Amino acid sequence: MTTVNLHLQQVKEQTAESMEEMWVNMGPQHPSTHGVLRLLIKLDGEVVRECIPYMGYMHRCHEKIGENRAYVQIIPYTDRLDYLASMYNNWAYCLACERLMGIPIPERAEYLRVLIGELQRIASHLIWLGTFGLDLGNFTLFMWCFREREMILDLFEAVSGQRLNYSFMRIGGLALDVPEGWLGDVKAFLQWFKPRLPEYDRLSTDNIIWQKRIQGVGILTPEDAVSYACSGPVLRGSGIRWDLRKNDPYGIYDRFEFDIPVGTSGDVWDRFWVRRQEMDQSVRIVEQALTEIPPGPVLAPVAKKLRAPVGDIYSRVESPRGELGDYIVADGSEKPYRYKVRAPTFVNLSALPVMLPGYLVADAVAVLGSVDIVLCEVDR
């Protein structure tokens, strides 16, 4: 027995209390929790034994606000859920309303939605990759990802006038058609972006330090992933091929050819690799959409004052973070009677307590980063 252990033994005997485990707060102001999240972690030396995530610091009564607004007025509020993928939130909400009211969408709007949605997925994964790199100490990757994301934001600014909270989709299509030459800009962006992906790879995927850091950490078994109702890359990283774009196609996703990357072991590496490959697939979808996009109107003729028939709907889309569902109960008036959002990150974050135990506290940051949380969506 070394002297240190001997000393510990003595202290333990004196205090008659276990010195081995203690509770530590990580957050709410921890820089790597991507927002205001408090993790209560039980530590045994450096090893995490238990983890309890505390959420709700950013609760904004999104659903209650929605019950007091007309259907159109809710659209700007949906931006503020997952602000890194606002277009997708718009889409999810508008799709739910369209299904509820039975509004068909023009063909061009469908294509543009897919195109914009996939660009948004790339942008969202880029910011994830960047901040994940930052968590692991890879600052260059962060800068590069932001550079390309900035280009996508420029594209979005040209169509919607906003860089973050777009409010661009409307019930029945899109607010406006894209400006002239915009599709050419998208092509130019893809030209620039495609050679960048292997560059990221050389900086991250092929880097031995990066591999060693995240392989075999934060394992989420397929059974746990399913029983915690995880979705998106977290679920696919555990090896389950479940993507709503294929399994429950919405919009016109059934017309495009793309693969669904899945992981094998469910560790942080798999979740990283799934997202990294999804960027390739999104590029593929955008390219197909660019070649097939038809001319025509982008907004179906809808009444100024939208009233939904009595009924309810649950409609879901595959947002960059997982299954984003909107549940709307309509009572025939201008406002929803009940409006509920199923936030993918909220559900995925709930699985953190089964991913963390048994790993070092230094890995906690990597595991948390791999879940890809946006706390505005978690807390709503």
Add this chain to the structure above:
Amino acid sequence: MWRYLRELWGGFWSIILSMQITLRYLFTRAVTVQYPEEKRQLPVRALTRHVLTIDLDSKELKCTACDMCARICPANCIHLEGEGKGKARRPKWFVIDHNLCMYCNLCVEVCPFDAISMYTGMYELGGFSRTSLVYDMETMHADGFYPTIMSPRSPAGAGVKAPPPAGAGKQARKA
């Protein structure tokens, strides 16, 4: 022991490789803009501060105080009162509280008279008090042509008019 050395070398090697890639960027142009000195050219659709557009001939506000924008605004930040009847109806006062505005463009889309626009390029709205962000009719009164949703082109039809240089903003409008 050998494994340890090999891993050590592997780590070093990947650092060197990464350095090689990043080194190239030392010699390329920076993508950033030195903001207060240099300014980006905003796209025409950039949603910025509201302006109440005018009829270019008579220099009168186009707004007829129909209250549509105030009713659609989700943040409830537009307040106005009209006076006059029928065609002569004009706003008596018109206030937009930009502390609350979400820049969603709904008020512009709903306006039947093309009387309000957010394609103004005025984005430097910082102030020292909350009231400095509450804009009244005089401040928002347009001094010339501004692109709108219905007429994104200049009245002459000669291509897209770039928004006026940002930052000419509030002061110029007031003068």
